[in-house]
Amino acid sequence: MSTKDWLEKDYYKVLGVSKNAKPEQIKKAFRRIARENHPDQHPGDRRAEERFKEASEANDVLSDPAKRKEYDELRAGGGFHFNRPGGAGGANVNDVFRNMTGGMGDSGLGDLFGGLFTGGASRRTSARHARRGADVEGEVSISFGEAVKGTTVGMQMVSDDACPACRGTGARAGTVPRVCPNCQGSGVRTGSAQGVFGLTEPCATCSGRGMIVDDPCTSCHGSGRARSQRTMQVRIPAGVTDGQRIRVRGKGSKGENGGAPGDLYVLVHVAAHPLFGRSGDNLTVTVPVTYAEAALGAEIEVPSLEGGRVRLRIPAGTPNGRTFRVRGKGIGRAKGGRGDLLVSVEVQVPAHLSDAARAALEDYVRAVAEPDPRAGMAARAAKG
Incomplete structure (x- = not known):
C-alpha cells in the first residue's frame, strides 16, 4: 500500500x-x-x-x-x-x-x-518463549546392604545441552536466527476457543522455539542441542526397593531461553542377599533348628545385617515354620524408627541316624504313644 x-x-x-x-x-x-x-x-x-x-x-x-x-x-x-x-x-x-x-x-x-484479552489470548511478542529442559533417565545397580542403609553412586549421564558450536542458537557461526513471523518470537500461538478467551499452544511454525534458523549449524543441524556426557553423584536414600524410580529435581537437561532444567529419574536395581530378604520395612531370615531344639526349646543366635548377632529364645514345642519378631532390627524408616527382624525357624530332620540314635528315637515313640495325626483325614476327604 x-x-x-x-x-x-x-x-x-x-x-x-x-x-x-x-x-x-x-x-x-x-x-x-x-x-x-x-x-x-x-x-x-x-x-x-x-x-x-x-x-x-x-x-x-x-x-x-x-x-x-x-x-x-x-x-x-x-x-x-x-x-x-x-x-x-x-x-x-x-x-x-x-x-x-x-x-x-x-x-x-x-x-x-x-x-481485554486476558489469560494469554493477546499476542505476546516481547520475548522468546522459555522452554523447560528435557527429563533424563538412568539406571543404577546397588547391593542389598546399600539399599537398606542408603548410598551415593556416580552416574555417567548422557543428555541434551546447548550445542557448543553455535551456543544453542542453532545457526551457523556468523549468522543468527530470525524471529518467527507466525508467533513473533513468543514460541506460542493462541488457538480458537469459545468467547473471547483462547487456548495457548506451541507455535507450529517454529516448534515453540520462537526463532527460525535459515542457515543451520553444521554440528547440531539447527536444533541448537548437542549430546553431552557428565558424571553426577546421586544420593540413593535408605530403604529404597528394587525397581523403585527416584526423582532428582533439576538434574536433567538444561532449559532454553531461561527455562528451568528438567529432572533426573533413576531406576534402582537391588541385588538379592544370600541370607536376608525383605518385607516392607522388615528384614526376613530363615534359620535352621534341630528337632531337639524345637521340641525341648533353646536359646539360639541369629546373625544381623549389620554384622552382629541377636539372641532369640525358642520355646519348647515350636512347630516348623513359626516366625519370631525381633523389634528394631529391620530397615530404617524415612520418618524415623526402624522395622523389625522376622525370624522363621526351619526344623531340620536328620537324613541319617546312628544305631544308638535310632534306638533312642524308637524308645521315644513308645514312651509318648502319640495318636495317629492323620486320623480322620479319609473321612473328611469323602465328605468333599
Missing part, C-alpha cells in the same frame, strides 16, 4: 463513528471491532484479519489527539502538497506519514488489549 493510499483512508468510516466522536466512543468502537475480528478468534480468516488491521490503523491515529488533529486538518485542506518540503501552509508527505504512524504496531496494541 502506498503512502498516498494510506493517507486517503477514512478512519472514521472504518470505525463507524462520526467525525465529532469522543475518545471513549472511538475506543469503544475499536474494542468491538477488535473483539469480533481478532485473528486469534478467526484463524485463517483473511477478511477478518484485514478488518482487524484497518481498525488498528484507524484507532492508532484517532486515539492520539495530536495525530487526529493533524489528520483532520490535512483532510479538510482537500489533499496534500507534494514537493513542498517546508513552506508555510505546506507539508512534506514523508514527515506526515512518519508522524502519523509513529508508535503504531504490536507494542501499543498490546497495551490496549492488556485488559
Whole structure:
C-alpha cells in the first residue's frame, strides 16, 4: 500500500463513528471491532484479519489527539502538497506519514488489549518463549546392604545441552536466527476457543522455539542441542526397593531461553542377599533348628545385617515354620524408627541316624504313644 493510499483512508468510516466522536466512543468502537475480528478468534480468516488491521490503523491515529488533529486538518485542506518540503501552509508527505504512524504496531496494541484479552489470548511478542529442559533417565545397580542403609553412586549421564558450536542458537557461526513471523518470537500461538478467551499452544511454525534458523549449524543441524556426557553423584536414600524410580529435581537437561532444567529419574536395581530378604520395612531370615531344639526349646543366635548377632529364645514345642519378631532390627524408616527382624525357624530332620540314635528315637515313640495325626483325614476327604 502506498503512502498516498494510506493517507486517503477514512478512519472514521472504518470505525463507524462520526467525525465529532469522543475518545471513549472511538475506543469503544475499536474494542468491538477488535473483539469480533481478532485473528486469534478467526484463524485463517483473511477478511477478518484485514478488518482487524484497518481498525488498528484507524484507532492508532484517532486515539492520539495530536495525530487526529493533524489528520483532520490535512483532510479538510482537500489533499496534500507534494514537493513542498517546508513552506508555510505546506507539508512534506514523508514527515506526515512518519508522524502519523509513529508508535503504531504490536507494542501499543498490546497495551490496549492488556485488559481485554486476558489469560494469554493477546499476542505476546516481547520475548522468546522459555522452554523447560528435557527429563533424563538412568539406571543404577546397588547391593542389598546399600539399599537398606542408603548410598551415593556416580552416574555417567548422557543428555541434551546447548550445542557448543553455535551456543544453542542453532545457526551457523556468523549468522543468527530470525524471529518467527507466525508467533513473533513468543514460541506460542493462541488457538480458537469459545468467547473471547483462547487456548495457548506451541507455535507450529517454529516448534515453540520462537526463532527460525535459515542457515543451520553444521554440528547440531539447527536444533541448537548437542549430546553431552557428565558424571553426577546421586544420593540413593535408605530403604529404597528394587525397581523403585527416584526423582532428582533439576538434574536433567538444561532449559532454553531461561527455562528451568528438567529432572533426573533413576531406576534402582537391588541385588538379592544370600541370607536376608525383605518385607516392607522388615528384614526376613530363615534359620535352621534341630528337632531337639524345637521340641525341648533353646536359646539360639541369629546373625544381623549389620554384622552382629541377636539372641532369640525358642520355646519348647515350636512347630516348623513359626516366625519370631525381633523389634528394631529391620530397615530404617524415612520418618524415623526402624522395622523389625522376622525370624522363621526351619526344623531340620536328620537324613541319617546312628544305631544308638535310632534306638533312642524308637524308645521315644513308645514312651509318648502319640495318636495317629492323620486320623480322620479319609473321612473328611469323602465328605468333599
